[in-house]
Amino acid sequence: MAALCGVRVGQLLGLLALLFGPVKALEPISVGIAIAAASALTGYLSSPDFYCGRLVECCRDGQPLNATALEADLRDKLFGQHLAHKTISRALTGFMGNPSPKKPLVLSLHGWTGTGKNFVSKIIAENVHKLGMKSKFVHLFVTTAHFPHDNQIRLYKDQLHSWIKGNVTNCPRSLFIFDEMDKMHPELLDAIKPFLDYYESLDGVSYRKAVFLFLSNAGGDLITRQTLDFWKAGKSREDLQLKDFENVLSIGMFNNINSGFWHSSLIDKNLIDFFVPFLPLELKHVKMCVLAEMKERGFVPDEDVAVRVANEMTYYPKDLNLFSDKGCKTVPVKLDFYL
Structure with missing residues (x-):
C-alpha cells in the first residue's frame, strides 16, 4: 500500500511550486502551511480508507457487520419472511462480530421459487462486501451452469477445492453461494464438507471465517404444508417459529433423493448451522x-x-x-x- 499511496512531501512541494511559484520564493509561514498540507495529504492518501475505497477492493476481515444497515435492508426489501429475516439477521451479525469463530457460517435456504432466497443472498452479499454480488470476494455457483455433467464429477471436485482454497486464502471472509442445490450431485456436495467442518486449518488455510449459502427449492412442499396447516388452524402466520421447520427440513432433505442433501454428511455431521424456511407468499x-x-x-x-x-x-x-x-x-x- 505504501508503494501505491505513499507520496513524498518533496514531490508535493514540487507540485505546489508549479501552482504558486518556486518554494524558495514563499514566505516562511507559507512554506509551513504547504508542508502541513502536504503531510495531511500524504496521510490521507496512505490511509486504508482511501486505498481500499478508491483504489482497490479490500477484504473485510476484522470488520464487524453494520447490523443496523442489514436490519434495514431486510425490513424494507424482504416481505412475508419473518423467520428468514430474524434468523439471517442474528446469525450473520453474530458470526461477523466474532473475531475467531470455530467454523464457517453455513445457511441452507429453502422454499419455492419467488419467495426471496436469491434476493436475500444479494442483501447478504451487499452487507458483507461493499460491491455486493460484483465483489471479487463473493462467489456464485449455479449447479446447472457450473456442474452440468454427472460424468465430470471428479473434475468439478478438483475445481471446487482449488476455487474455495484460493479465494479463502485471498480473503478469509469470502462468501460462497451455491444455487439450485436440489440439482447438485451428492458427491459434489460432500466434497465441500472439509471446508465447513471445525478444523483449525487445512493445508495451512483456515476456513472458519467464510460464509456458505445453499439455495434450494427442495423442501418447498414441506414448508407450504406446514404453513397451510397453521392457517387452517386459525393461527397467525407470524406465530410460526424456526423450530416448526428445522427438524422437518433436515430430516426431509436427508431422506429425499432429489434434494441434493440425500444422505449427505453435511446433515449427518450437523455442519449446516440453520435450515432457513422461506414461506409461500400471499x-x-x-x-x-x-x-x-x-x-x-x-x-x-x-x-x-x-x-x-x-x-x-x-x-x-x-x-x-x-x-x-x-x-x-x-x-x-x-x-x-x-x-
Missing part, C-alpha cells in the same frame, strides 16, 4: 413487492397498480387461492405492462 406480500419495485424504478408507489398486478398472479390451493405460485418472481415483468 397476495398482500405480492402487493408489497410491486410497490417496492415501483419505488426502486423511481415511480411513486401506486396502490391501485399494485392491486392489479397482484391480482394477475395465480394462487394455490385452487379452492383457497391463498399462496402465489410464483411468489414475487414475475412482478417486474408484470409491472412493465402498466409502466
Whole structure:
C-alpha cells in the first residue's frame, strides 16, 4: 500500500511550486502551511480508507457487520419472511462480530421459487462486501451452469477445492453461494464438507471465517404444508417459529433423493448451522413487492397498480387461492405492462 499511496512531501512541494511559484520564493509561514498540507495529504492518501475505497477492493476481515444497515435492508426489501429475516439477521451479525469463530457460517435456504432466497443472498452479499454480488470476494455457483455433467464429477471436485482454497486464502471472509442445490450431485456436495467442518486449518488455510449459502427449492412442499396447516388452524402466520421447520427440513432433505442433501454428511455431521424456511407468499406480500419495485424504478408507489398486478398472479390451493405460485418472481415483468 505504501508503494501505491505513499507520496513524498518533496514531490508535493514540487507540485505546489508549479501552482504558486518556486518554494524558495514563499514566505516562511507559507512554506509551513504547504508542508502541513502536504503531510495531511500524504496521510490521507496512505490511509486504508482511501486505498481500499478508491483504489482497490479490500477484504473485510476484522470488520464487524453494520447490523443496523442489514436490519434495514431486510425490513424494507424482504416481505412475508419473518423467520428468514430474524434468523439471517442474528446469525450473520453474530458470526461477523466474532473475531475467531470455530467454523464457517453455513445457511441452507429453502422454499419455492419467488419467495426471496436469491434476493436475500444479494442483501447478504451487499452487507458483507461493499460491491455486493460484483465483489471479487463473493462467489456464485449455479449447479446447472457450473456442474452440468454427472460424468465430470471428479473434475468439478478438483475445481471446487482449488476455487474455495484460493479465494479463502485471498480473503478469509469470502462468501460462497451455491444455487439450485436440489440439482447438485451428492458427491459434489460432500466434497465441500472439509471446508465447513471445525478444523483449525487445512493445508495451512483456515476456513472458519467464510460464509456458505445453499439455495434450494427442495423442501418447498414441506414448508407450504406446514404453513397451510397453521392457517387452517386459525393461527397467525407470524406465530410460526424456526423450530416448526428445522427438524422437518433436515430430516426431509436427508431422506429425499432429489434434494441434493440425500444422505449427505453435511446433515449427518450437523455442519449446516440453520435450515432457513422461506414461506409461500400471499397476495398482500405480492402487493408489497410491486410497490417496492415501483419505488426502486423511481415511480411513486401506486396502490391501485399494485392491486392489479397482484391480482394477475395465480394462487394455490385452487379452492383457497391463498399462496402465489410464483411468489414475487414475475412482478417486474408484470409491472412493465402498466409502466
